[in-house]
Amino acid sequence: MLKDITIGQYFPGDNLIHRLDPRFKIVMTLLYIIMLFMGDELYSLSFGIVYCIAALVLSKIPVKLFGKSIKPLLPILIMTAILDIIFIREGTVYFQAGFFKLTEDGVFTAVKMIVRIIFLIIGSMLLTYTTSPIQLTDAIERLLSPLKRLHFPVHSFAMMMTIALRFIPTLMIETDKIIAAQKARGAGFDSSKLRDKAKALVPVLIPLFVSAFRRAEELATAMECRCYRGDIGRTKMKSMNAGICDIVSLTITFIMFFAAATVAVLF
């Protein structure tokens, strides 16, 4: 179950999207996310959607994978939609029963919200699916490097992210194992009472934390043994070189961005 979550996973490949400079990819993703949330009407949103679908096609990542990542979030999406529909009471009324009023604005906002969130997830997934975790964190390190002047520990921050991405699957698998072990001892995860559920979580979280700290200590020793000493004298196997492709892609993104912004302002 928990193993199926594909957050932060990477699917090796060799195509335009995979080869893009990770720094550019991050900036492009940020622009794309802003694009999604700009303006109130569907016109500007459609730019983001078209942009995302184009990237999706180029990346050759099977669409099924995204479905799998979105599925666990469906309850949240549906909740948001229901709240929008209940609480937005303006616009043409389609249907009314007592307090409840189904209005054009309500439905419209709900649909927009769902579309935005789904595309937000797809866009960020696309970034992690096509960029190896090291490239991603290296790129973040490089993008944040101006903050070094303010004594922000940029390298440590990036290293923390690297390790977090590395250990997400490991800890997920471990959580599954602990849950199975506690179930075997009769722990009640299946109770519908929130109180019981919260209680059942304690015997899962404690061993998980204990093990995580032990892992952290061993990993720190192993890193020291491999001559790690922060970013002093450190080189990178995969150097980042921005090429024509990156510049063209970024330019296209900017054009889309400004087009979407213009549409958002005008309509």
Place this chain on the structure above:
Amino acid sequence: MSVQLIAENLCFYYTDEDGNRLSGDVLKNISLKIEKGSFVAILGHNGSGKSTLARLFNGILVPISGKVLVNGIDTSDDDNIYEVRRHVGMVFQNPDNQIVAAIVEDDVAFGPENLGISPKEIRVRVDNALRAVDMYDYRLHAPSQLSGGQKQKVAIAGIIAMRPDCIILDEPTAMLDPKGRNDVINTIHMLHREYGLTVVLITHYMDEAAEAERVIVMDNGEIIMDDTPEKVFTKPEVLQAVGLDVPQSTELLWKLNMSGIPVPINAINEEDCVDTVINLFT
């Protein structure tokens, strides 16, 4: 043959940051020389100080008194610590807790990157290291997709990509299934043979120790035996006195002796044992 590792009158106990003692004497006046290119196994029951000794040999710990020299470099000198660790790689028991990056090849690159080697050269080293442990086809996999044995081989690749001349393995097979164990042990022997790497293998498996060139038995912070496996394992009394087993084949011959069938206790592996038993009947 030149000397790779030297311990001179080495004493050690654990302390906290303020120098307060945390443990009894873990190592008691140990003197030891390990030759370049040799294959040494270290045995000893739990808490006998094997891991502590290993950590002293690459400067993760420094002696309380006495000296540790790696290729003639003193490990207690802070300026040389990276030089020491570059020469002596360490592999630990739990493969999961020594892999840093979420992609195999990125992890193997971690050590060389720390050494400040040029990107091109790192690429070459990573590919060679992965080929050496037969994991090249998995270079783009996530560690969580690999078996325990495969993960341990990745950890070994991560060390040999730093081109050390000595590798210390602290119970590298303890968490593996028999197949993974075999795979890892064969890899270690291959590295010793082909690359002339000095190997120090800490293990609880007598069969693994029997294949070494030299076996050191530790008990309670002291070295109680230091000889060829043939000599060490043919003294089952001594081993059993410190809570250790002997390889199965030695045990068989020993039991034959005990039950009144005189056979020489000289076999430490299966083949020799079979020969000895066959000789009984011919």
